[in-house]
Amino acid sequence: xxxxxxxxxxxxxxxxxxxxxxxxxxxxxxxxxxxxxxxxxxxxxxxxxxxxxxxxxxxxxxxxxxxxxxxxxxxxxxxxxxxxxxxxxxxxxxxxxxxxxxxxxxxxxxxxxxxxxxxxxxxxxxxxxxxxxxxxxxxxxxxxxxxxxxxxxxxxxxxxxxxxxxxxxxxxxxxxxxxxxxxxxxxxxxxxxxxxxxxxxxxxxxxxxxxxxxxxxxxxxxxxxxxxxxxxxxxxx
Amino acid sequence: xxxxxxxxxxxxxxxxxxxxxxxxxxxxxxxxxxxxxxxxxxxxxxxxxxxxxxxxxxxxxxxxxxxxxxxxxxxxxxxxxxxxxxxxxxxxxxxxxxxxxxxxxxxxxxxxxxxxxxxxxxxxxxxxxxxxxxxxxxxxxxxxxxxxxxxxxxxxxxxxxxxxxxxxxxxxxxxxxxxxxxxxxxxxxxxxxxxxxxxxxxxxxxxxxxxxxxxxxxxxxxxxxxxxxxxxxxxxxxxxxxxxxxxxxxxxxxxxxxxxxxxxxxxxxxxxxxxxxxxxxxxxxxxxxxxxxxxxxxxxxxxxxxxxxxxxxxxxxxxxxxxxxxxxxxxxxxxxxx
Amino acid sequence: xxxxxxxxxxxxxxxxxxxxxxxxxxxxxxxxxxxxxxxxxxxxxxxxxxxxxxxxxxxxxxxxxxxxxxxxxxxxxxxxxxxxxxxxxxxxxxxxxxxxxxxxxxxxxxxxxxxxxxxxxxxxxxxxxxxxxxxxxxxxxxxxxxxxxxxxxxxxxxxxxxxxxxxxxxxxxxxxxxxxxxxxxxxxxxxxxxxxxxxxxxxxxxxxxxxxxxxxxxxxxxxxxxxxxxxxxxxxxxxxxxxxxxxxxxxxxxxxxx
Ligand SMILES: Nc1ncnc2c1ncn2[C@@H]1O[C@H](COP(=O)(O)OP(=O)(O)OP(=O)(O)O)[C@@H](O)[C@H]1O
Ligand SMILES: [Mg+2]
Numbered sequence: 002x003x004x005x006x007x008x009x010x011x012x013x014x015x016x017x018x019x020x021x022x023x024x025x026x027x028x029x030x031x032x033x034x035x036x037x038x039x040x041x042x043x044x045x046x047x048x049x050x051x052x053x054x055x056x057x058x059x060x061x062x063x064x065x066x067x068x069x070x071x072x073x074x075x076x077x078x079x080x081x082x083x084x085x086x087x088x089x090x091x092x093x094x095x096x097x098x099x100x101x102x103x104x105x106x107x108x109x110x111x112x113x114x115x116x117x118x119x120x121x122x123x124x125x126x127x128x129x130x131x132x133x134x135x136x137x138x139x140x141x142x143x144x145x146x147x148x149x150x151x152x153x154x155x156x157x158x159x160x161x162x163x164x165x166x167x168x169x170x171x172x173x174x175x176x177x178x179x180x181x182x183x184x185x186x187x188x189x190x191x192x193x194x195x196x197x198x199x200x201x202x203x204x205x206x207x208x209x210x211x212x213x214x215x216x217x218x219x220x221x222x223x224x225x226x227x228x229x230x231x232x233x234x235x236x237x238x
Numbered sequence: 239x240x241x242x243x244x245x246x247x248x249x250x251x252x253x254x255x256x257x258x259x260x261x262x263x264x265x266x267x268x269x270x271x272x273x274x275x276x277x278x279x280x281x282x283x284x285x286x287x288x289x290x291x292x293x294x295x296x297x298x299x300x301x302x303x304x305x306x307x308x309x310x311x312x313x314x315x316x317x318x319x320x321x322x323x324x325x326x327x328x329x330x331x332x333x334x335x336x337x338x339x340x341x342x343x344x345x346x347x348x349x350x351x352x353x354x355x356x357x358x359x360x361x362x363x364x365x366x367x368x369x370x371x372x373x374x375x376x377x378x379x380x381x382x383x384x385x386x387x388x389x390x391x392x393x394x395x396x397x398x399x400x401x402x403x404x405x406x407x408x409x410x411x412x413x414x415x416x417x418x419x420x421x422x423x424x425x426x427x428x429x430x431x432x433x434x435x436x437x438x439x440x441x442x443x444x445x446x447x448x449x450x451x452x453x454x455x456x457x458x459x460x461x462x463x464x465x466x467x468x469x470x471x472x473x474x475x476x477x478x479x480x481x482x483x484x485x486x487x488x489x490x491x492x493x494x495x496x497x498x499x500x501x502x503x504x505x506x507x508x509x510x511x512x513x514x515x516x517x518x519x520x521x522x523x524x525x526x527x528x529x530x531x532x533x534x535x536x537x538x539x540x541x542x543x544x545x546x547x548x549x550x551x552x553x554x555x556x557x558x559x560x561x562x563x564x565x566x567x568x569x570x571x572x573x574x575x576x
Numbered sequence: 577x578x579x580x581x582x583x584x585x586x587x588x589x590x591x592x593x594x595x596x597x598x599x600x601x602x603x604x605x606x607x608x609x610x611x612x613x614x615x616x617x618x619x620x621x622x623x624x625x626x627x628x629x630x631x632x633x634x635x636x637x638x639x640x641x642x643x644x645x646x647x648x649x650x651x652x653x654x655x656x657x658x659x660x661x662x663x664x665x666x667x668x669x670x671x672x673x674x675x676x677x678x679x680x681x682x683x684x685x686x687x688x689x690x691x692x693x694x695x696x697x698x699x700x701x702x703x704x705x706x707x708x709x710x711x712x713x714x715x716x717x718x719x720x721x722x723x724x725x726x727x728x729x730x731x732x733x734x735x736x737x738x739x740x741x742x743x744x745x746x747x748x749x750x751x752x753x754x755x756x757x758x759x760x761x762x763x764x765x766x767x768x769x770x771x772x773x774x775x776x777x778x779x780x781x782x783x784x785x786x787x788x789x790x791x792x793x794x795x796x797x798x799x800x801x802x803x804x805x806x807x808x809x810x811x812x813x814x815x816x817x818x819x820x821x822x823x824x825x826x827x828x829x830x831x832x833x834x
Contacts, residue, residue, distance in 0.1 A: 009827065009832045010832060011830065011831050011832050012831050012832065013831060016831065082789075082790055083830065084789065084793070084817045084818075084829045084830055085816075085817060085818060085819060085820055085825075085826050085829050085830050086826055086830055087830045088817075088818060089818065089819070221819075222818065222819025223819075442678065444674060444676060444678035445678060445680065446639075447636065447639070447674065447678070448674070448678045448679075448680065448740070448743075449680075449690070450636065450639060450667065451634065451636060451667055451671065451672040451674075451744070452667065452668070452671075452690060452691035452694065452743065452744070452747065453664040453665065453666075453667040453668040453691060453694060453695060453747065454664065454690075454691075454694050455664055458694055462690070462693075462694070463680055463690070466680075466681070466682065467680065467681045
């Protein structure tokens with residue numbers, strides 16, 4: 002019902018432009034973060050330390066965007082006193098940027114681990130495990146950002162629902178990694194590094210799910226945080 | 239190009255400034271002239287009056303005290319034209335009071351009806367316009383009407399009904415104080431109605447709504463909210479009519495003012511007022527003195543004295559009315575038109 | 577249950593329509609229940625019929641020639657719109673405060689005592705008590721207790737507006753209608769007025785028309801949004817201002833083209 006409202010123009014065109022500006026910045030930030038994790042994964046899998054350094058360097062861009070977006074939100078709250086859909090947009094943006102910034106942090110951490118691991122050389126078997134989780138997490142982020150850009154409740158919902166699969170993939174990968182460590186005690190340091198990376202990927206999936214929850218709050222006005230998937234589905238239908 | 243428009247602009251403003259300066263000086267000199275004229279008039283009146291009042295000597299009074307007494311009281315025979323200021327003052331005041339008694343309720347009631355109760359139709363518009371026009375009708379015409387309608391018409395009826403024993407000598411069927419007061423009330427009615435109607439129309443609609451919203455009926459609103467708020471204009475109307483009643487001469491000559499009345503129209507015993515009596519009036523005295531006076535020296539002194547007294551009396555009446563007004567309005571503190 | 581919910585309703589508007597001469601449908605079939613001891617805000621664009629609706633509730637529309645209405649307004653068991661209704665008694669139960677403060681050009685005391693005198697409070701002592709009580713409830717007593725004999729027109733605008741409220745609540749109405757009461761007040765007086773509204777709702781039911789969306793959001797428990805004579809949406813204020821269910825409402829409160 003209200004999902005189209007962001008395309009409608011305010012009588013104060015300036016206000017519309019301000020809201021648009023914030024949304025655009027969030028999408029820019031999302032794009033940056035997305036390329037960060039993709040690059041981090043590539044750097045990791047290819048043992049490319051140069052790429053990994055790029056990922057780390059991008060983090061300051063992300064932080065800068067977060068600061069600028071929260072400034073804009075504060076100004077809109079103070080000067081425009083937004084209501085209804087506009088209010089939900091501003092609140093959602095504040096939360097989404099926090100999650101994006103965390104994802105950026107996780108990507109930077111992955112980048113640092115990739116630098117370390119590049120000196121040792123890529124362990125193909127482990128990399129396969131990591132790739133499985135990473136692809137899921139990155140897809141979740143991508144889909145969550147798409148659903149935010151298009152205000153698609155259905156897409157957002159599938160992101161939330163796919164988090165369970167990601168968690169499961171993470172649990173499997175972790176078990177595999179523990180077994181690997183037990184069998185190859187000499188590679189314990191390497192295994193620890195990968196465990197860190199896996200944990201980060203799982204967190205990235207959680208953040209993507211949070212972003213999807215904000216998209217649902219923004220479009221439908223309902224809060225689906227901390228609900229299990231069945232309840233979420235019931236609430237939306 | 240730009241420069242020419244600039245100079246044109248400057249020239250225009252200079253011309254305009256000149257024009258407004260001329261306007262200001264013209265109106266300032268006119269105001270000054272009016273003021274000087276008024277002051278001069280008063281000075282002339284005052285000096286001639288004083289000169290005459292304190293004129294003692296041959297054929298006149300022996301000392302100042304008896305001179306003042308002679309002027310104040312009717313002493314026919316002493317100086318044939320001087321018939322005393324006090325009876326004329328009393329007559330004038332009695333007339334004004336009585337007139338106010340008639341004109342106030344009648345004028346207020348009419349105004350209330352016109353602006354609070356009557357619907358706004360072409361008919362009420364016509365009545366309003368007629369009333370405004372009536373204010374411009376010469377007073378002497380009211381005098382003729384008063385003589386015909388009040389004195390001969392109403393007065394004659396009253397005599398036949400209540401005083402038939404005294405006929406054929408008339409009691410009310412002849413000019414007298416009551417008829418004079420009623421006639422002057424008619425003269426002033428349009429003034430009062432117009433003043434009060436304008437006052438009522440100027441009241442904000444809010445006032446009536448506020449009253450209605452507190453559960454007041456239409457009548458309660460009119461009498462407890464609207465009328466009190468319109469009191470300033472009621473007083474404005476009455477003050478205007480007071481001045482007019484005291485100064486009017488022409489209609490009074492027809493309906494009751496005389497050069498010499500044997501007794502005052504007010505008395506200290508019941509019924510306190512002689513409604514049917516003829517009375518003396520300052521305006522009439524002035525008229526009479528100006529035309530027929532033979533009082534030395536030169537007559538102008540006596541005329542000036544009456545004129546000065548009349549002016550002072552009107553001023554006093556206005557002061558009384560205005561202080562009454564401010565006492566009543568003390569709690570309202572609405573912007574005063576004065 | 578039914579009895580319970582009835583007790584929670586101060587005013588029940590059923591299918592109310594109103595026409596003026598020259599405006600045949602100023603209100604179009606409005607139905608809403610106004611909850612007791614609460615503040616209901618009516619919002620909507622200029623000319624949508626907010627004041628007209630308010631004026632139906634105490635029959636102030638009767639003062640306008642050619643007004644016709646249909647439907648019901650139930651104040652407890654009384655149908656406000658019925659021809660038999662004693663309008664002056666009704667207006668004592670449903671007080672009204674207007675956009676501009678409109679005290680009578682009388683003393684502060686006489687302003688508040690005006691309605692009391694009309695409703696037959698004879699004893700001066702009793703009147704004094706009631707005037708003081710009303711001025712206290714209107715949070716004005718401290719400011720005017722030594723100025724009771726002064727003209728009400730000498731008070732500030734904010735004080736005048738509270739005086740006008742005191743004048744209305746002196747009659748102990750069940751319902752108080754406020755038609756844009758803060759539109760001529762400065763921000764501080766406005767906040768005082770809002771605080772007063774909050775106090776008053778403990779004892780009265782308040783319906784307030786306002787153009788100030790933030791004010792509606794701050795003072796009211798329920799909000800009704802009107803558009804072109806229709807009641808578009810009625811609901812708890814926080815719902816209306818965070819997630820209204822109608823698109824028109826959303827567009828209005830977020831300031832978009834309708
Ligand atoms: N006395 C009247 N006679 C004819 N039409 C009227 C009258 N009063 C109001 N109307 C019309 O009825 C409609 C509703 O008016 P109303 O005053 O109730 O609007 P409102 O919502 O209070 O507007 P505002 O916010 O400007 O006060 C408007 O179209 C108006 O022109
Ligand atoms: Mg209105």
